[in-house]
Amino acid sequence: MHELSICGSIAEIVTRRANGRPVDTIHVRVGQLRQVVPDTLVYCWTVVSADTALDGSRLELENIKARIKCRTCDGLSDLGDYPIMLCGTCDSADVEVVAGEEFLITALELAEV
Amino acid sequence: MGRFHRHDDGTAHEHDHPQGHDGTPEHEHSHLGDGARHDPQHGDGAGLIGREEHLGDHSAYETGRERIEVLERIFDENDRTAAANRADLLHHGVCAVNLMSSPGAGKTTLLRETLRRLAGTVRVGVIEGDIETSLDADRLTGFGAEITLVNTGNGFGGECHLDAPMVRSALPRLPLSELDLVLIENVGNLVCPAEFDVGEHARAMIYSVTEGEEKPLKYPVMFRSSDLVVINKIDLLPHLDFDLELFRANLRKVNPTVTTIDVSARTGDGVDAWCAWLGSQLAGSRQPAASVQ
Ligand SMILES: Nc1nc2c(ncn2[C@@H]2O[C@H](COP(=O)(O)OP(=O)(O)OP(=O)(O)O)[C@@H](O)[C@H]2O)c(=O)[nH]1
Ligand SMILES: [Mg+2]
Numbered sequence A: 001m002h003e004l005s006i007c008g009s010i011a012e013i014v015t016r017r018a019n020g021r022p023v024d025t026i027h028v029r030v031g032q033l034r035q036v037v038p039d040t041l042v043y044c045w046t047v048v049s050a051d052t053a054l055d056g057s058r059l060e061l062e063n064i065k066a067r068i069k070c071r072t073c074d075g076l077s078d079l080g081d082y083p084i085m086l087c088g089t090c091d092s093a094d095v096e097v098v099a100g101e102e103f104l105i106t107a108l109e110l111a112e113v
Numbered sequence B: 001m002g003r004f005h006r007h008d009d010g011t012a013h014e015h016d017h018p019q020g021h022d023g024t025p026e027h028e029h030s031h032l033g034d035g036a037r038h039d040p041q042h043g044d045g046a047g048l049i050g051r052e053e054h055l056g057d058h059s060a061y062e063t064g065r066e067r068i069e070v071l072e073r074i075f076d077e078n079d080r081t082a083a084a085n086r087a088d089l090l091h092h093g094v095c096a097v098n099l100m101s102s103p104g105a106g107k108t109t110l111l112r113e114t115l116r117r118l119a120g121t122v123r124v125g126v127i128e129g130d131i132e133t134s135l136d137a138d139r140l141t142g143f144g145a146e147i148t149l150v151n152t153g154n155g156f157g158g159e160c161h162l163d164a165p166m167v168r169s170a171l172p173r174l175p176l177s178e179l180d181l182v183l184i185e186n187v188g189n190l191v192c193p194a195e196f197d198v199g200e201h202a203r204a205m206i207y208s209v210t211e212g213e214e215k216p217l218k219y220p221v222m223f224r225s226s227d228l229v230v231i232n233k234i235d236l237l238p239h240l241d242f243d244l245e246l247f248r249a250n251l252r253k254v255n256p257t258v259t260t261i262d263v264s265a266r267t268g269d270g271v272d273a274w275c276a277w278l279g280s281q282l283a284g285s286r287q288p289a290a291s292v293q
């Protein structure tokens, strides 16, 4: 349940950025390699935001698929359900993750007042 | 340092629109270094960029509600505090190792054996992340190590992990200038601790052979973020139908470069090799370049 403390961090960032203006939607980008359970995150947000200035705002998640790049052959592979760190082209283990570790707030939409 | 550290610096990339509307390759992707390798001939920029799936609707774009671009990493605050912890430790010449595992894999037992062996040679401090009790800390007294407890029990039955601010609050309780090594026993949990950098120099995961061979595939993040995996409770192997080689193969799939040490914290088997690994971390952390990643 680290989603709860993550929501605390989200609240901190959003409160600072919104600067008193009412927030409707918070756009969050989440990479596949993050261990964030979307439903749990959304639920925890209702708990954390309740009775605060952010009460009633909602999280909208944007998922990013994980991808690795091979240092041997330069090939790119999508990771499937398991993050197996092997190049899909040449089987090399010398790979780096180029997408899927994102975890950030991309934008806020303010509520109409 | 673990390989699994944040690269999600907003690494701005434009959406990879499948229809490639106007085709202008004005997207930026600042994945350090590899930008240079990207050749625009690929045209659609599909190159280094993960496909994105937008969940939900895009109605907001039409309603004309005011939109504020943010691009802030959610772990920013934690990671800044982790960097401060790391700097303080470095300043005092102290190496910190973050011990993570599922509940009951043997962190405290191994710590106890470690303190017993290092007593008198390495000056050790311990940060105990037990959720509610001092039970684990009590098991570690008597070996001359400085022990401090982090109370993670705040709300909802306690935190499931240590984060950098918790470790920050514990550091002043340790006499850093008199220590060589700080061992951090994280909360027993196979998921959450891996997400939080606490300012450690290295991550070690304790895995017990009672846990099943497929764990690296099911919980890849912690296995992937660890510099070392201690395979513990090997004294039980004769009683289990555990396939050690299958486990190693699964582990290598998610973390091809990881080091492993076979240990029984119960019989003491392999504990010296573990202590030697700690020694090598200690030596490494004192070379200025070693802790940078
Ligand atoms: N047979 C055997 N048992 C072990 C070994 N290491 C630990 N144990 C036992 O496993 C149980 C849990 O060990 P702990 O050291 O408390 O595990 P832990 O990871 O600190 O547990 P939490 O802090 O609760 O997550 C205890 O009963 C230990 O005696 C080992 O190498 N072999
Ligand atoms: Mg313990």
Ligand SMILES: [Zn+2]
Residues within 6 Å of the ligand: A070, A071, A072, A073, A074, A075, A087, A088, A089, A090, A091, A092
């Ligand atoms: Zn390859």
